[in-house]
Amino acid sequence: MTSINPASDFPENQPRAEGSKGQVLIVDDEANARNALAELMDDAGYSVSTAADGRTALLQMEQVDPDVVLTDLKMPGMDGLSLIERGRPMSPHSTFIVMTAFATIDTAVQAIKLGAESYLTKPLELDTVIAIVDRALERTRLSREAAQLRQRMDDRFHFNNILGEHPSMQRLMKNIAQVARSRATVLIHGETGTGKELIAAAIHQNSKRKDKPFIRLNCASLSETLLESELFGHERGSFTGAMARREGRFKQADGGTLFLDEVSEIPMSVQIKLLRFLQEREFERVGGNETLKVDVRVVAATNRNLKQRVEDGRFREDLYYRLKVVQLDVPPLRVRRSDIPLLAHAFLRKYAAENDRSVQGLSEEALQHLMIYPWPGNVRELENAVERAVVMCEGDLIDRDDLPTSAHGDLQNGSVMALIPGVTMSELERIAILRTLDAVDGSTARAAEILGISQRKIQYRVKEWGYQSATID
Numbered sequence: 001m002t003s004i005n006p007a008s009d010f011p012e013n014q015p016r017a018e019g020s021k022g023q024v025l026i027v028d029d030e031a032n033a034r035n036a037l038a039e040l041m042d043d044a045g046y047s048v049s050t051a052a053d054g055r056t057a058l059l060q061m062e063q064v065d066p067d068v069v070l071t072d073l074k075m076p077g078m079d080g081l082s083l084i085e086r087g088r089p090m091s092p093h094s095t096f097i098v099m100t101a102f103a104t105i106d107t108a109v110q111a112i113k114l115g116a117e118s119y120l121t122k123p124l125e126l127d128t129v130i131a132i133v134d135r136a137l138e139r140t141r142l143s144r145e146a147a148q149l150r151q152r153m154d155d156r157f158h159f160n161n162i163l164g165e166h167p168s169m170q171r172l173m174k175n176i177a178q179v180a181r182s183r184a185t186v187l188i189h190g191e192t193g194t195g196k197e198l199i200a201a202a203i204h205q206n207s208k209r210k211d212k213p214f215i216r217l218n219c220a221s222l223s224e225t226l227l228e229s230e231l232f233g234h235e236r237g238s239f240t241g242a243m244a245r246r247e248g249r250f251k252q253a254d255g256g257t258l259f260l261d262e263v264s265e266i267p268m269s270v271q272i273k274l275l276r277f278l279q280e281r282e283f284e285r286v287g288g289n290e291t292l293k294v295d296v297r298v299v300a301a302t303n304r305n306l307k308q309r310v311e312d313g314r315f316r317e318d319l320y321y322r323l324k325v326v327q328l329d330v331p332p333l334r335v336r337r338s339d340i341p342l343l344a345h346a347f348l349r350k351y352a353a354e355n356d357r358s359v360q361g362l363s364e365e366a367l368q369h370l371m372i373y374p375w376p377g378n379v380r381e382l383e384n385a386v387e388r389a390v391v392m393c394e395g396d397l398i399d400r401d402d403l404p405t406s407a408h409g410d411l412q413n414g415s416v417m418a419l420i421p422g423v424t425m426s427e428l429e430r431i432a433i434l435r436t437l438d439a440v441d442g443s444t445a446r447a448a449e450i451l452g453i454s455q456r457k458i459q460y461r462v463k464e465w466g467y468q469s470a471t472i473d
Helices: 031-043 054-063 080-090 105-114 126-157 167-180 196-205 224-232 268-280 306-311 317-323 337-354 364-372 378-392 414-419 425-439 444-451 455-465
Strands: 023-027 047-051 068-072 095-100 116-121 186-189 214-218 257-261 282-284 291-293 297-302 326-329
Touching: 023 031, 023 054, 031 047, 031 126, 047 054, 054 068, 054 080, 068 080, 068 126, 080 095, 080 105, 095 126, 105 116, 116 126, 167 196, 167 326, 167 444, 186 196, 196 214, 196 257, 196 297, 224 268, 268 282, 268 317, 306 317, 337 364, 337 378, 364 378, 425 444, 425 455, 444 455
Parallel strands: 023 047, 023 068, 068 095, 095 116, 186 297, 186 326, 214 257, 257 297
Antiparallel strands: 282 291
16 A cells, blocks of 8 residues: 655645535644645545644634544644544534554543544555545534434424414423423324424424434324334234334334324224333334333324223223323314414415515415414414415415415305404304314313413303303313
């Protein structure tokens, strides 16, 4: 292999050039060795910065965040080990490589403990240096990408992205913050399209498990055999088509969170195994005898009334209470209509940017129709409607005709009675209470919480009106 030979002074430190493979910082108190290595890295397509000692290198790192730092071990003032110790917090994604003519096992071990990727002995061999720097650059790239992904996840699932100014949503976000810090199993209840998966992900992303996997499984999309295999894994030959051992979602989620969507659809035979895991934190693969233990937090979601399914004999009562250590109820959009403008404008900004459109807002008529439409598909349906409107809009404002026809509504009929001038206060009260009770399956406690009035008042009113579907809870 070819060795690096001394060279004349390297002309100057280079900023990161467009198209370069990456930024390399070379730290060595010997000018000839430093310049020779700089020329080698320059010829190999890297942008190069140099420093004659550790302190100068730290100043360089404040100006340019290097992808790779090649540092000599023994230098006057601050040596290579001290540079790594102080430099890693400044550039956590930089990869450090130590070079020395005085290699010992102790210094090599110490360098690795401090975070050095590799340990090279002088005289350096050209091919070896290039190969190691290339590998170090790939490690740096992966580290930066992982950090960016984590930041995007933090941004996406931060509580500020669960939009809602309605009191019911403010209480929900407060409860999410509290439960995220715990280890408790969570049951999220809400209609389709209310954002149950977003809430589950926010719980995970704001917990101590955020750096571990967040694994999702829709329990209604698989047959009984496949669901059991997906959850717990299987051994080779355990059923037709099982050609090899496969790890299930519980194993994949070890250390993190498993989100079970539509948990109400789990068959009874699989419910038993899920109950056992929640009780003992252990399970066996399908067709296997080995007992596996994993550390997984379960967050489940359903749009069904699980208590009713228990009474109907379709869901185990003991599993129901195991899942419902903490229950979060997500209000449907129709009971928090005051959030519709906030959500609509947020979706407008998102899809205008994604589609490179200059749409600035919604006309008064368009917003009025959004406010009166019942939104059976909840927030998801509203988001789809706004995305379509952004794409179809020909001006700066979304108008009524840009909305899907289903969202046009009828401003003159009973569905918008509360918006017509002349309706009495008692009639407004009746509409608000009865429609809220309908939205929360007749629960007077939840209706009182949403409307901000006493449960006793609701019970008195429904008795007065002869409303039969309310339940005192």
